[in-house]
Amino acid sequence: MGITPIDQDVHVNYNDPNVLYLPPTYWNDNVSGGNTGIKVSYDITAHLLFNFTGSHIWYYGDLYPDHGKCSFAIDDNTPAVFTTFSPGFLPVRLLWEQDVTPGPHVLKITNLEDRKAATVASLM
Numbered sequence: 001m002g003i004t005p006i007d008q009d010v011h012v013n014y015n016d017p018n019v020l021y022l023p024p025t026y027w028n029d030n031v032s033g034g035n036t037g038i039k040v041s042y043d044i045t046a047h048l049l050f051n052f053t054g055s056h057i058w059y060y061g062d063l064y065p066d067h068g069k070c071s072f073a074i075d076d077n078t079p080a081v082f083t084t085f086s087p088g089f090l091p092v093r094l095l096w097e098q099d100v101t102p103g104p105h106v107l108k109i110t111n112l113e114d115r116k117a118a119t120v121a122s123l124m
Contacts (some may be wrong), residue, residue, distance in 0.1 A: 003056050005124045012050070012123045014039045015042055019123070020049045030119070032062040033091045038079065038121045044114035048107075050123055055102040058124040059109070063090040068116025072096055073108045084119065092121040 005011075012018060014029075014037060021027040021039060026046035032038045038061065039048075055087060059072065063086035071079035111118035 002099070003096055005058055006124060009056075009058075009124050010052075012052075012081050013037070014120045014122060015065045016035045018050065019120070022047055022049065026062075032119065032121060036062075036092045038056065038062065038092070038119045040117050040119045041111050042115050042117055044111055046118065047110040048120060050107045050109075051104065052107065052123075053104045054100070056099050057097065057105070057107055058094055059096040059107075060092055060123070061095050061119045063095075064117065064119075064122065065089075066117050067119070068111070068113030070112055070118045071108075071110045072098070073110075074100055076108075079108075079110070084117070 026043040027039050027041045029036050030040045067084040071081045071085045073079035
């Protein structure tokens, strides 16, 4: 991937109150690999919003056979779409990152497949 996070970058866990999961009933707390807390949704159109100020954003999640496609959009720009599907379990890792112009931004992550998981472990 691109830029490596440094100690000064702010680490935001999945359960941070600054991460807004919508609708809230579509998201559940879970555990990835038996030891890492995550949020998970199996509902199409479930999404999260995260306001941040910076010049780069990192997304951490896991990969698993029951996962599907999700989209990542910054400030209502064209979203990047990728899958977190894997034929076998892979623990939480950096899955997506993007440079942005320095300043305030909104990240929107959307689940694009019904009955397929979208997960969030943390953001930086």
